[in-house]
Amino acid sequence: MSELDRYLQAATRDNTRRSYRAAIEHFEVTWGGFLPATGDSVARYLVAHAGVLSINTLKLRLSALAQWHNSQGFADPTKAPVVRKVFKGIRALHPAQEKQAEPLQLQHLEQVIAGLEQEAQTAIIENNRPALLRARRDSALILLGFWRGFRSDELCNLQIEHVQAIAGTGITLFLPRSKGDRENLGKTYQTPALQRLCPVQAYIAWITEAALVRGPVFRGIDRWGHLSEEGLHANSVIPLLRQALERSGIAAEHYTSHSLRRGFASWAHQSGWDLKSLMSYVGWKDIKSAMRYIETSPFLGMTRLVEKPLEP
Known part of the structure; x- marks a missing residue:
């Protein structure tokens, strides 16, 4: 690993890196998407998992895709208008109350x-x-x-x-x-x-x-x-x-x-x-x-x- 790569890696926390790797694998291997992705393919990915994955999980998947494209020098497909509209629609049709841990009394x-x-x-x-x-x-x-x-x-x-x-x-x-x-x-x-x-x-x-x-x-x-x-x-x-x-x-x-x-x-x-x-x-x-x-x-x-x- 070069010194540049070492510092770039240090900028992202271990848990975040693991989560992003899993998200990219889910998009590319489990769902069968192609990288670099287009806005339309990301929108279809969201539709395929709406109501199945939580809003927070979908947000993490979008962040992982955005990070991958930015780090590889590609345009970020998650910023496409169609992706933003689909995600807004998912939030409207699949509202979910945030689960909170029971406080230890x-x-x-x-x-x-x-x-x-x-x-x-x-x-x-x-x-x-x-x-x-x-x-x-x-x-x-x-x-x-x-x-x-x-x-x-x-x-x-x-x-x-x-x-x-x-x-x-x-x-x-x-x-x-x-x-x-x-x-x-x-x-x-x-x-x-x-x-x-x-x-x-x-x-x-x-x-x-x-x-x-x-x-x-x-x-x-x-x-x-x-x-x-x-x-x-x-x-x-x-x-x-x-x-x-x-x-x-x-x-x-x-x-x-x-x-x-x-x-x-x-x-x-x-x-x-x-x-x-x-x-x-x-x-x-x-x-x-x-x-x-x-x-x-x-x-x-x-x-x-x-x-x-x-x-x-």
Whole structure:
């Protein structure tokens, strides 16, 4: 790979590249389209999958086709008037309510963390190191994900070298890149230690038990208790969260990794945070992004966890 290609590749995120490759393969191989494409062929492709693929998926397919043509020096067929009109018609005839993850309510956060702590204590008694490691890891991941409003990719990209945790005080985390950081400038996040459900305490307990000093914070654990050198993949966070919830007696089919982010946003909203403070704390740059995550119904059994509010 040339230096030019290396920098061009770095400009596009790995997940985006994978999605674009799959989209191009679907157009060219599965559907039988030809590249470079014409506006008419792209319009026919949209018609063939209207009502079958979601609006968001169709938008991604158009973005992939546009990127391929632009990178190869061809005219972008997705900008053709016929494509725009067909897509507008699809949105009118196949409206779909956006599916949102169930927010993780505070009472369920307490329940799952209590369940994981019980698993940890049982593992200590039975000398079951793999189970102990999983309980400590999952507690840290869930609590950090909730109180920092992190996405799954942000949790999986955390590196020990970029985390400073002081027991009883707080934790500072630096992310060199994330989905919301389009300029790859990196961002530092902070959260204080809490009286209960403390992410700082959970992080320290996990790192100490796993004897980790560098590399990914959250990793896979095999049946013998060996830790992977690689970080968890973002797609593994959903099953990890659902399994932990189910073991604690919580029906988890409607929960995803976004449930942590939505849960925190809803908790903060119900706790009286103004929208500007919430957006600054989580990292949202526009109001629409924030409002999609806020659950308007009140949580049950909400209690004050800290002596003073979390500072954005």
